[in-house]
Amino acid sequence: MSHEELGLWLVRAVLLVPALSACLLALIPGYRLSARLNMLASLATLAAAAALFRVRPTPGAFLIVDDVNVVFIVLNTFVGFTTSVFSASYIAHELEVGRLTPVSLRFYHAMYQALMAAMNLALVANNVGLMWVAVEIATLTTVLMVGIYRTHAALEAAWKYFILGSVGIGLALFGTIIVYMASRSVVGEGLDAMAWTVLVRHAPAFDPALLNLAFVFLLLGYGTKVGLAPLHAWLPDAHAEGPTPISAVLSGLLLNVALFALLRFRMVMAGNAEALAPGPLMVTMGLSSLLFAGFMLYRRHDIKRLFAYSSIEHMGIITFAFGMGGPLANFAGLLHMTMHSLTKSAIFFAVGHVAQAKGTQRLSEIRGLTVSHPVLGWALLLGVFAIAGMPPLGVFMSEFLVVSSTFARQPLLAIPLVAGLLLAFGALLWQAVGIAFGEPQGESRPVHASTVPLWAHLALVLMAGVYVPGPIVRWFQHVAALLG
Amino acid sequence: MNGLGLYFDVAHLLAGGLVLVSFMMLYQFRMYALLNFYAVHALVLSASVAWQALIQGAPHLYVTAGIALVFKALIIPVALHRIVQRLGIHRTIETVVGIGPTMLAGMGLVALSIGVMLPVTGSADILAREDLAFALAVILLGLLMMVSRHNAVSQVVGFMSLENGLVLAATGAKGMPLVVEISVAFSVLIAFIVIGIFLFRIRERFDTVDVQALDSFRGERR
Numbered sequence: 001m002s003h004e005e006l007g008l009w010l011v012r013a014v015l016l017v018p019a020l021s022a023c024l025l026a027l028i029p030g031y032r033l034s035a036r037l038n039m040l041a042s043l044a045t046l047a048a049a050a051a052l053f054r055v056r057p058t059p060g061a062f063l064i065v066d067d068v069n070v071v072f073i074v075l076n077t078f079v080g081f082t083t084s085v086f087s088a089s090y091i092a093h094e095l096e097v098g099r100l101t102p103v104s105l106r107f108y109h110a111m112y113q114a115l116m117a118a119m120n121l122a123l124v125a126n127n128v129g130l131m132w133v134a135v136e137i138a139t140l141t142t143v144l145m146v147g148i149y150r151t152h153a154a155l156e157a158a159w160k161y162f163i164l165g166s167v168g169i170g171l172a173l174f175g176t177i178i179v180y181m182a183s184r185s186v187v188g189e190g191l192d193a194m195a196w197t198v199l200v201r202h203a204p205a206f207d208p209a210l211l212n213l214a215f216v217f218l219l220l221g222y223g224t225k226v227g228l229a230p231l232h233a234w235l236p237d238a239h240a241e242g243p244t245p246i247s248a249v250l251s252g253l254l255l256n257v258a259l260f261a262l263l264r265f266r267m268v269m270a271g272n273a274e275a276l277a278p279g280p281l282m283v284t285m286g287l288s289s290l291l292f293a294g295f296m297l298y299r300r301h302d303i304k305r306l307f308a309y310s311s312i313e314h315m316g317i318i319t320f321a322f323g324m325g326g327p328l329a330n331f332a333g334l335l336h337m338t339m340h341s342l343t344k345s346a347i348f349f350a351v352g353h354v355a356q357a358k359g360t361q362r363l364s365e366i367r368g369l370t371v372s373h374p375v376l377g378w379a380l381l382l383g384v385f386a387i388a389g390m391p392p393l394g395v396f397m398s399e400f401l402v403v404s405s406t407f408a409r410q411p412l413l414a415i416p417l418v419a420g421l422l423l424a425f426g427a428l429l430w431q432a433v434g435i436a437f438g439e440p441q442g443e444s445r446p447v448h449a450s451t452v453p454l455w456a457h458l459a460l461v462l463m464a465g466v467y468v469p470g471p472i473v474r475w476f477q478h479v480a481a482l483l484g
Numbered sequence: 485m486n487g488l489g490l491y492f493d494v495a496h497l498l499a500g501g502l503v504l505v506s507f508m509m510l511y512q513f514r515m516y517a518l519l520n521f522y523a524v525h526a527l528v529l530s531a532s533v534a535w536q537a538l539i540q541g542a543p544h545l546y547v548t549a550g551i552a553l554v555f556k557a558l559i560i561p562v563a564l565h566r567i568v569q570r571l572g573i574h575r576t577i578e579t580v581v582g583i584g585p586t587m588l589a590g591m592g593l594v595a596l597s598i599g600v601m602l603p604v605t606g607s608a609d610i611l612a613r614e615d616l617a618f619a620l621a622v623i624l625l626g627l628l629m630m631v632s633r634h635n636a637v638s639q640v641v642g643f644m645s646l647e648n649g650l651v652l653a654a655t656g657a658k659g660m661p662l663v664v665e666i667s668v669a670f671s672v673l674i675a676f677i678v679i680g681i682f683l684f685r686i687r688e689r690f691d692t693v694d695v696q697a698l699d700s701f702r703g704e705r706r
Contacts, residue, residue: 127661159636167627167646170643170646171623173650174653177653181612181657184657189660190659190661193661194660194661213600213604
């Protein structure tokens, strides 16, 4: 088999393995078997994605694998795999206590793989329309999963997410149509006018006014999915009320996918000299998310909501970094995105088991975890230290890079940035101390937690803080330069 | 240029008609009336898309027009009628603000969309640019409807009228690949299924589909 053909099959595998497993999992009763199949399918997808580093096809009209998106795909499939491992032990407990039924579990597994397929499609799509469709499918599958417990609060959260997500996606489609209008007069009608590769190449010739208008809609639309500050209302509810593996995937992956869409359009905008610079808009939204979430973190009473607000904060930092642009800030943004995905999903793995052990998500009833559940307690504490940005963990590294690159270019912007970071740092540590230490309170049940994915993520984050291997640094630098 | 003039006028008439029906949906008090107006909305959209198919010489757009006619103007309103009947929510619709301020806001939004779109799209062809301005107006009116209603069914109708605006925009952009039109129609289908499940579940658990009732309960107090 030639190199080209092999690459093509790998891309197809990344899409088809999860898509076909979704169909298969919908048919299989028995949660043990389907949980294993879920893991297996995720592992196979990860293997195919990792192989794309070496072998990749030439970009076609619909699919593309380039240096930029391969990073996102591998991160996506990796966290997808570890979450499926966590999910297997999580759902066993949910079934035991009767929060999920065997039928809803079948549905859950099918949706999990459908979500993975949709996210991978959004990442490899070389057509802005196709990418939009993929993001929409990803949204719908997560809406269904957020509402799976069918409690009052879960239904409210799913409904809110559905309405706000659909509006966001509608605006993004309008932006996509305007981008097509801009490119049609240069490239001509047809599929080519919606391909990334063509858009980026011809960007300098596009009508700047149309591009400006399109970007505003795209920023509002995909920005809603990223959870940027004025548009974030769905995010805490959706994270808090759905099953915890879904919170991990939402926070760690889906937000990245939406941000990736925005970054692609940012590259088009940056290619046109007369168009509005996308940077200031992204910087403003990023900063406002960071500051807003920093304040909100203090007033949380629900452990999953707490970390949902922390996701808003970190997406704000990442958007800020990409808004600053330039090789250094982009590098910092990429690194921070990777670190956030790994750390935040690890935290949600821990939180899921903690909530099961305590039978509640209320922060006031979760006390003294390091005494009652030492392994989970210390792991959660380490995760919170990591996400708050304590040295020597990876998030500290990337936040330090964001701050230092901002100081070098726009010292004034660094002031609110540092203020927001410190605000969030204080809030998270204050909350974490309450959770981890003190007299254990309330009920405490044993859980069969599989902490392997949790420790694996934390080990990676620690490693990244101490030493990032040379090839990875070079790869990220290369991608950062491409992002412009 | 006589022929072009006629093409133009009819396209305008239909797109403008869509905006008008959007306005009419804004002041409906009764659920059934709202659903009927949604059917009219979809009907006008279908005519507008069919007209675009004719003047652009793009036969695939007839498919989009057909989907709008059969699916949006017939199946969805009928199905929603039955849901409303079964849930017993055919009485008046709760609004957040009065009809007067809503209509004023709607007028402001239409002015805004024309003010924004026309200067910006100067280089695009003249047919598309006016279509886009009207489409944006329909989208914004749909959004307005979603935020000004409490009731879940009328929010859904608002969302579907927003989708109609998107289809208008997509067909106005000449030669846009089919992928998008089908996806829009398809997304409405999926969205509708999702909504159906939701309405069903909400009904199963509680005795209301009023979103405000859901709002009264939260995981935490703010």
